[in-house]
Amino acid sequence: DAGVIQSPRHEVTEMGQEVTLRCKPISGHNSLFWYRQTMMRGLELLIYFNNNVPIDDSGMPEDRFSAKMPNASFSTLKIQPSEPRDSAVYFCAAGGEGTHYGYTFGSGTRLTVV
Amino acid sequence: GDSVTQMEGPVTLSEEAFLTINCTYTATGYPSLFWYVQYPGEGLQLLLKATKADDKGSNKGFEATYRKETTSFHLEKGSVQVSDSAVYFCALSHSSSNTGKLIFGQGTTLQVKP
Numbered sequence: 174d175a176g177v178i179q180s181p182r183h184e185v186t187e188m189g190q191e192v193t194l195r196c197k198p199i200s201g202h203n204s205l206f207w208y209r210q211t212m213m214r215g216l217e218l219l220i221y222f223n224n225n226v227p228i229d230d231s232g233m234p235e236d237r238f239s240a241k242m243p244n245a246s247f248s249t250l251k252i253q254p255s256e257p258r259d260s261a262v263y264f265c266a267a268g269g270e271g272t273h274y275g276y277t278f279g280s281g282t283r284l285t286v287v
Numbered sequence: 288g289d290s291v292t293q294m295e296g297p298v299t300l301s302e303e304a305f306l307t308i309n310c311t312y313t314a315t316g317y318p319s320l321f322w323y324v325q326y327p328g329e330g331l332q333l334l335l336k337a338t339k340a341d342d343k344g345s346n347k348g349f350e351a352t353y354r355k356e357t358t359s360f361h362l363e364k365g366s367v368q369v370s371d372s373a374v375y376f377c378a379l380s381h382s383s384s385n386t387g388k389l390i391f392g393q394g395t396t397l398q399v400k401p
Contacts, residue, residue: 177330206389215391215393216376216391216394218388218389218390221388264330264331266330266331268389275321275333275336275389276331277333278323278330278331278332280328280329280330281329
């Protein structure tokens, strides 16, 4: 199993541009999570899906952020328009049933908005 | 609501020193507890876990015991190595929920010097 795969690894974009981050979770894991990590705020849960359905998006900072999971093998996090304060590392994680097994994290996408 | 508090870092130790990173939690019910490790430039990896009171999780020489009476899950290692330098996150999952939400502490940076 290749684990959770995120792309791109690094993204540099100009303020105002649309950014799309991608995640391919582990087959058979029914929960998917998007986290944002910054020095100031640590790890923040943005949104999570269970069986492809969004369960809680209360962590999504603004309407500029949106996430989709059209099927069990793919999810996207979109920022439109992007702002410099969105610069962070964005992680996708896949969870097993009940999460008592913990999550498997991707390597993250480092986003820089200039 | 549920929360996790870790000791502030960075923690700086010499090789072969004894390590303790404190973690306490606040939660209703009986959560599962986790330690994750993040090496530079990588995502988080599950280090160990405990799912009920008095359980001891262990992996790679690290140990942590689920202490319900003190609501703690302190991470310990008898002899650290330079390769243990990383950021360590304590986390809980509310076992009464099947939604899979993991709540993380703020992370503790460990630096081990030769």
